[in-house]
């Protein structure tokens with residue numbers, strides 16, 4: 001009894017600190033159509049505190065590890081692009097999960113992001129039971145990463161259910177473009193997901209935070225220097241990556257590496273984009289005007305980001321009685337194991 005009233009007290013304390021220090025998402029943006037089965041108030045009666053729980057956990061976690069925000073944003077992107085936002089990226093046994101540690105590309109998705117999702121899910125399950133999906137927790141975590149870093153605090157439609165299958169290697173390769181891609185390839189690649197040129201330029205703005213490994217951009221340095229690189233910027237990249245294939249990293253946005261703002265686009269104007277896939281957006285007449293408009297108008301970028309992220313966040317979602325609510329984000333519920341796909345070489349983190 002004493003301990004339960006103490007936990008009620010703790011909860012109220014936490015709730016009030018949330019209200020005092022954590023701003024709420026804003027309705028002041030335009031949203032794309034919300035797909036059937038998802039809604040902004042999905043957990044209103046079954047787990048009304050879910051958003052506060054996610055946000056208050058992350059608020060503390062970000063203070064300890066600022067890179068977690070970038071890790072979580074990228075995790076949601078990889079989840080959605082490969083087989084839809086179904087939490088398949090989180091499964092152990094896919095190299096996207098923490099198990100295939102020997103896979104070199106694992107270096108580029110952060111272990112801390114997987115851990116955070118699992119810890120949040122445990123907290124949410126304790127409060128509400130097994131009600132909230134891992135894919136929804138990933139979507140909320142991506143939003144909180146953006147808003148905590150200074151970006152727009154948007155609403156997230158909820159009600160995704162977690163998938164029962166691993167993604168196959170072929171799906172990963174088909175939907176996650178390489179950072180060495182040119183704009184034509186990127187446009188075609190995103191079109192498979194009904195994302196257009198505006199979405200491409202907008203979502204690439206996610207590179208306003210986080211890091212890249214030399215292996216993701218050193219083809220711009222060796223065997224010869226990419227002529228679209230600003231020379232002083234290139235000189236610094238050679239300091240980070242003195243030879244090909246080192247494990248060093250550098251920031252994606254040299255102006256404001258940890259702030260979610262429009263400086264990524266200013267970098268592109270100055271030929272200081274990190275990846276070929278970034279800098280190309282300023283070199284192609286289909287995307288250049290959009291880059292220029294975002295570089296000059298942060299509010300316009302934020303509005304577009306909310307719109308395109310919401311589109312991305314609804315890709316091939318499972319709703320209603322499809323999929324399941326995973327009890328452990330890293331594993332399909334044991335009772336549903338007979339659904340397990342035979343292909344276990346799933347690897348959403350493969351490559352980029």
Ligand code: HEM
Pocket residue numbers: 067069070071073074077107108109110177178179180181186200203204205206207209210211212213214215216252275277352
């Ligand atoms: C358009 C195609 C895209 C390509 C080719 C691409 C490629 C990459 C690559 C190669 C990295 C660095 C990996 C490493 O070397 O560590 C990276 C990092 C990142 N990407 Fe993308 N990306 C794309 C789209 C997106 C989208 C849509 C988002 C989110 C909206 C996003 C968010 C991020 C973030 C936040 C990081 C930093 C991760 C960290 O610091 O841990 N990217 N991306």
Ligand SMILES: *[C@@H]1O[C@H](CO)[C@@H](O)[C@H](O)[C@H]1NC(C)=O
Pocket residue numbers: 181182183184185
């Ligand atoms: C873009 O990349 C694709 C795939 O690598 C390649 O086939 C195509 O020739 C490239 N286009 C241009 C204009 O460089």
Ligand SMILES: *[C@@H]1O[C@H](CO)[C@@H](O)[C@H](O)[C@H]1NC(C)=O
Pocket residue numbers: 032196197198199
């Ligand atoms: C992309 O789609 C959005 C609607 O989702 C639309 O407003 C925008 O104009 C489109 N952009 C291009 C370049 O077609």
Ligand SMILES: *[C@@H]1O[C@H](CO)[C@@H](O)[C@H](O)[C@H]1NC(C)=O
Pocket residue numbers: 239240241242246247248
């Ligand atoms: C990058 O890696 C190389 C070799 O792995 C190392 O010698 C060098 O000091 C590193 N540079 C930076 C800036 O971390």
Ligand SMILES: *[C@@H]1O[C@H](CO)[C@@H](O)[C@H](O)[C@H]1NC(C)=O
Pocket residue numbers: 245247
């Ligand atoms: C790059 O380095 C990794 C180890 O860091 C090694 O396994 C891989 O074979 C190297 N690739 C090339 C092309 O040198």
Ligand SMILES: *[C@@H]1O[C@H](CO)[C@@H](O)[C@H](O)[C@H]1NC(C)=O
Pocket residue numbers: 092328329330331
């Ligand atoms: C969740 O599943 C993973 C993968 O099967 C396992 O390693 C981990 O111990 C599980 N976590 C809990 C809390 O049961």
Ligand SMILES: CC(=O)N[C@H]1CO[C@H](CO)[C@@H](O)[C@@H]1O
Pocket residue numbers: 097098099100101102103106107109110111
């Ligand atoms: C996310 C992930 O699996 N990270 C692992 C990648 O591989 C290195 C080296 O084996 C491990 O230390 C990481 O934990």
